[in-house]
Amino acid sequence: MAEIFAMPKLGMDMEEGVVAQWLKAEGDTVKKGEPLAEIETDKSCVEVESPAEGVVLKIFLAAGETAPCGTAIAVIGAAGEPIPDVTAPAAETAAPATAPTAAPAAAVNSDLFFLMPKLGMDMDEGVVSKWLKAEGDTVNKGEPIAEIETDKSVVEVEALQSGVLLKIYLPEGESAPCGDPIAAIGPAGTEVPADPKAAMAAAPAAAPAAAPAAAPAAAVNSDLFFLMPKLGMDMDEGVVSKWLKAEGDTVNKGEPIAEIETDKSVVEVESLLSGVILKIYCAEGESAPCGDPIAAIGPAGTVAPADPKAAMAAPAPAAAPAVPAAAPAAAPAKVAAAVKTGVAAKTPGGRVRVSPRAARLANQNGVDVSCIIGSGEEGRIVEQDVANYIASGAAATATAAVAAPAACRVPTETVEPINTVRKVTARRMVQSLTEAAQTNHRVDVDTTNLMNFRKQVNAKLEKDGIKVSVVDLLAMACARALIEHPMANCYMMPDGLHMHNYANIGIACDTPKGLMVPVIKDADILSITEMAQASRAVINKARKGELKPADMSGGTFTISNLGMFEIDSFTAVLNPPETCILAVSRTQDKVVVENGQMVIRPMMNLCLTYDHRVLDGAPAARFLETIKHYIENPVWLVV
Amino acid sequence: MKTMMYRDAISSALAEEMRRDEKIFVMGEDVAITGGVYKATKGLLDEFGPQRVRNTPLSEWAIAGVACGAAMCGARPVAEIMHVDFIGCCFDIVLNQMSKMAYKTNGKLNVPMVLRTQGGRGKSNGCTQSQSLESLFTHIPGLKVVMPATPKDAKGLLKSAIRDNNPVIFIEHKGLYQTKGEVPEEEYLIPLGKADVKRTGKDVTIITYSKSVLTSLDAAKELEGKGIDAEVLDLRTLVPLDFEAIRESVTKTGRVVIVHESTERTGYGAEISAQIADKLFDELDAPIVRVCGANIPVPNATLPEIESAPTVEKIVKAAVRVCQGGKWNG
Numbered sequence: 026m027a028e029i030f031a032m033p034k035l036g037m038d039m040e041e042g043v044v045a046q047w048l049k050a051e052g053d054t055v056k057k058g059e060p061l062a063e064i065e066t067d068k069s070c071v072e073v074e075s076p077a078e079g080v081v082l083k084i085f086l087a088a089g090e091t092a093p094c095g096t097a098i099a100v101i102g103a104a105g106e107p108i109p110d111v112t113a114p115a116a117e118t119a120a121p122a123t124a125p126t127a128a129p130a131a132a133v134n135s136d137l138f139f140l141m142p143k144l145g146m147d148m149d150e151g152v153v154s155k156w157l158k159a160e161g162d163t164v165n166k167g168e169p170i171a172e173i174e175t176d177k178s179v180v181e182v183e184a185l186q187s188g189v190l191l192k193i194y195l196p197e198g199e200s201a202p203c204g205d206p207i208a209a210i211g212p213a214g215t216e217v218p219a220d221p222k223a224a225m226a227a228a229p230a231a232a233p234a235a236a237p238a239a240a241p242a243a244a245v246n247s248d249l250f251f252l253m254p255k256l257g258m259d260m261d262e263g264v265v266s267k268w269l270k271a272e273g274d275t276v277n278k279g280e281p282i283a284e285i286e287t288d289k290s291v292v293e294v295e296s297l298l299s300g301v302i303l304k305i306y307c308a309e310g311e312s313a314p315c316g317d318p319i320a321a322i323g324p325a326g327t328v329a330p331a332d333p334k335a336a337m338a339a340p341a342p343a344a345a346p347a348v349p350a351a352a353p354a355a356a357p358a359k360v361a362a363a364v365k366t367g368v369a370a371k372t373p374g375g376r377v378r379v380s381p382r383a384a385r386l387a388n389q390n391g392v393d394v395s396c397i398i399g400s401g402e403e404g405r406i407v408e409q410d411v412a413n414y415i416a417s418g419a420a421a422t423a424t425a426a427v428a429a430p431a432a433c434r435v436p437t438e439t440v441e442p443i444n445t446v447r448k449v450t451a452r453r454m455v456q457s458l459t460e461a462a463q464t465n466h467r468v469d470v471d472t473t474n475l476m477n478f479r480k481q482v483n484a485k486l487e488k489d490g491i492k493v494s495v496v497d498l499l500a501m502a503c504a505r506a507l508i509e510h511p512m513a514n515c516y517m518m519p520d521g522l523h524m525h526n527y528a529n530i531g532i533a534c535d536t537p538k539g540l541m542v543p544v545i546k547d548a549d550i551l552s553i554t555e556m557a558q559a560s561r562a563v564i565n566k567a568r569k570g571e572l573k574p575a576d577m578s579g580g581t582f583t584i585s586n587l588g589m590f591e592i593d594s595f596t597a598v599l600n601p602p603e604t605c606i607l608a609v610s611r612t613q614d615k616v617v618v619e620n621g622q623m624v625i626r627p628m629m630n631l632c633l634t635y636d637h638r639v640l641d642g643a644p645a646a647r648f649l650e651t652i653k654h655y656i657e658n659p660v661w662l663v664v
Numbered sequence: 665m666k667t668m669m670y671r672d673a674i675s676s677a678l679a680e681e682m683r684r685d686e687k688i689f690v691m692g693e694d695v696a697i698t699g700g701v702y703k704a705t706k707g708l709l710d711e712f713g714p715q716r717v718r719n720t721p722l723s724e725w726a727i728a729g730v731a732c733g734a735a736m737c738g739a740r741p742v743a744e745i746m747h748v749d750f751i752g753c754c755f756d757i758v759l760n761q762m763s764k765m766a767y768k769t770n771g772k773l774n775v776p777m778v779l780r781t782q783g784g785r786g787k788s789n790g791c792t793q794s795q796s797l798e799s800l801f802t803h804i805p806g807l808k809v810v811m812p813a814t815p816k817d818a819k820g821l822l823k824s825a826i827r828d829n830n831p832v833i834f835i836e837h838k839g840l841y842q843t844k845g846e847v848p849e850e851e852y853l854i855p856l857g858k859a860d861v862k863r864t865g866k867d868v869t870i871i872t873y874s875k876s877v878l879t880s881l882d883a884a885k886e887l888e889g890k891g892i893d894a895e896v897l898d899l900r901t902l903v904p905l906d907f908e909a910i911r912e913s914v915t916k917t918g919r920v921v922i923v924h925e926s927t928e929r930t931g932y933g934a935e936i937s938a939q940i941a942d943k944l945f946d947e948l949d950a951p952i953v954r955v956c957g958a959n960i961p962v963p964n965a966t967l968p969e970i971e972s973a974p975t976v977e978k979i980v981k982a983a984v985r986v987c988q989g990g991k992w993n994g
Binding site: 380381382383384385399400401402407408409410 | 918945946947948949986988989
């Protein structure tokens with residue numbers, strides 16, 4: 026039976042492909058799984074394997090030609106087998122992307138409607154790429170009903186209800202926000218609303234409207250509630266990762282009651298109340314905003330309200346003015362959990378704004394008040410703040426801090442203005458990393474000759490007061506290599522590759538203002554003395570912050586030298602629009618093998634970052650080899 | 665107990681003491697037949713006769729001077745200065761004579777006299793008949809200063825003042841004379857230098873005296889609705905000051921509002937505040953806040969007259985301010 030080889034769909038957004046090369050010719054024998062062709066998409070070139078074993082009976086699509094995915098492009102079968110009709114698209118393609126079988130559960134809040142599922146945290150809308158059922162079809166819960174396309178993948182989703190597919194609201198190819206009704210499923214004959222969103226909006230409104238009117242929340246002593254604690258300054262909500270007590274359990278004040286998870290950590294929190302756990306409002310794994318009631322604790326037999334927030338919101342003090350003692354007593358419990366920690370407010374003199382009374386309580390308990398956000402006037406820490414802080418258990422840290430003062434350090438965060446150099450560097454580095462295809466080659470070079478050469482040259486030039494640095498020689502080596510490898514010396518611009526017949530070498534300098542890259546112009550034709558003088562001039566200007574824009578423009582290549590640091594190897598980020606940058610690390614004596622002997626050589630690590638958009642691996646390697654050659658044979662720099 | 669007006673409590677104290685000790689006599693402008701402008705000596709003339717209930721000319725110098733001299737000679741005069749604002753007319757007697765005599769004579773000549781007077785706003789009497797000048801007296805060593813707020817306190821304190829062998833300035837409030845209160849039927853004394861908690865509370869101590877006690881009690885009632893439990897401490901006697909009562913209350917609450925009708929600037933509240941800051945610094949959970957008379961002459965017109973004094977609204981605001989944070993937060 027002949028097998029059709031169709032243009033595979035190699036990616037979600039691949040619609041067509043080009044046969045870059047056939048790896049088998051007509052009449053060749055091919056094994057299943059053996060590479061058959063190279064298919065080029067707009068992203069890559071991929072070797073595609075044969076779907077069957079046999080002889081390549083016919084190739085329909087010549088190399089270099091394009092076909093839509095799914096189109097038959099070859100037939101494999103037994104020798105002599107008739108070639109099947111391939112005018113119809115192949116039923117099955119070799120597309121590797123198959124939909125995940127398990128459809129993620131989607132929340133449905135209406136029995137009738139099938140909603141656009143939220144298949145990922147960042148999915149906001151989805152496209153129905155295909156309905157697997159038609160209107161009028163019977164569908165069972167769990168049965169695939171549609172293929173939904175997100176910006177990441179295509180997923181087959183299952184019906185969450187059984188019934189007849191009464192209505193499809195969203196045609197294939199159209200998108201809808203997650204949670205929007207896209208179909209109606211129900212008993213045959215059910216009437217479906219024309220505007221499902223309006224119907225859904227109307228449905229829930231009917232129920233709650235009646236409830237509050239019928240049963241206004243009774244005022245409840247808020248002492249009853251255990252609230253989601255605020256465990257950090259920037260904590261807005263928490264997740265109950267585990268209840269350490271169950272409903273009906275007795276709990277004492279100070280006893281661990283739950284594990285609360287913030288976005289930073291999981292913290293065991295203690296009950297601020299004693300009593301029986303009457304009701305747990307926030308199930309394990311669920312989250313609640315800080316300060317919201319998550320459990321009710323009180324004397325056994327107390328009826329916990331079903332809607333604790335409404336109960337808390339009910340104006341308890343106003344309702345019971347006849348019992349003045351009750352009102353103030355109710356208030357503290359609410360705040361007790363809302364302990365704020367962070368950086369305490371300071372007086373203009375820099376002292377923590379803390380009342381003497383609060384300071385005394387803190388002192389008695391070994392609490393560092395600088396960790397407490399005061400709730401008093403002008404952020405003053407009052408006694409209650411310290412009491413809450415101690416009750417919250419946050420003081421445990423502070424108590425420990427008595428023994429180890431370092432532990433009580435207040436984490437502070439100050440905002441410093443960003444200077445211009447930093448801003449420019451930031452923008453250019455991000456631009457560089459987003460726009461270029463950066464990758465690296467590394468090599469260790471032997472600097473024995475370079476060091477000797479430099480010593481000789483400097484001895485000769487000493488009388489003229491000229492000193493040649495290693496970087497000067499590296500710049501010369503690179504400049505010459507660049508002329509020999511013009512692709513490494515070009516800019517990739519929208520209008521084409523800008524080739525240069527000169528090499529301007531930028532030297533990355535660490536200046537008091539930040540990173541500056543002065544440029545040595547025409548480095549490829551400078552003599553050693555000229556190079557030494559030119560680089561000295563611009564580097565000095567850079568260090569003094571006197572560089573003019575002209576001193577920093579026109580570079581075609583950059584050297585970033587960290588040789589003065591104990592850095593063995595590093596990668597540099599391209600300085601756009603340059604194609605290459607060389608990262609130079611320290612020179613270290615290393616054991617190398619030379620003619621079968623272990624010898625000690627001063628080795629320097631070079632790491633070339635290049636833009637793969639412009640330069641492929643091999644030419645980049647050749648370019649780096651040339652640099653290495655110049656460094657190891659510096660005599661060529663003057664020839 | 666019986667209900668009695670403040671002014672009747674005064675006259676009943678005078679009568680009881682005059683019955684007890686015949687050395688006691690009353691003198692002042694119109695105190696005899698009319699029973700004083702506020703009727704606080706009403707009925708005394710009938711019972712004790714013109715020898716012991718004497719009208720004087722319109723001369724504060726004479727009233728204070730004669731009383732001081734009589735006291736030095738063994739009598740126990742209760743002299744009345746109709747308005748405390750008139751004290752300037754006899755200030756040398758107050759400042760240099762009655763207050764210093766025992767010191768100057770090494771205790772050989774005591775001055776067991778009471779100088780009764782009244783002050784305060786409330787009758788649109790204008791800026792020279794509505795002042796609260798107690799801090800003039802509390803500033804003078806050698807004087808005791810008493811400012812009762814209720815009929816019961818007025819009676820018990822006046823009797824103690826009369827029995828005291830030192831000169832006592834007894835300042836009543838023109839707005840209090842017609843207020844009523846429970847007064848024990850049996851004889852009683854209230855010692856000088858003993859404050860009284862007029863309302864117990866645990867959140868803030870309102871320290872006050874004289875008519876401001878009533879305003880503060882009204883404020884405390886309003887604060888209840890805000891979940892603030894205010895304690896109202898009536899000093900009753902400014903000199904000697906019952907600092908132990910202040911200590912006890914402030915130690916409990918940690919928050920202080922001081923209320924008095926006299927001018928805020930260098931008023932007696934400044935003294936209380938300074939002593940608390942000095943002796944109870946570590947007990948404080950908030951700044952000490954004063955609610956006092958404005959630093960202006962007392963306005964004549966009714967509304968500004970009221971507005972320039974401590975009001976319920978101002979006291980509530982001050983209490984809320986010192987109670988900011990802690991359990992009242994959110």
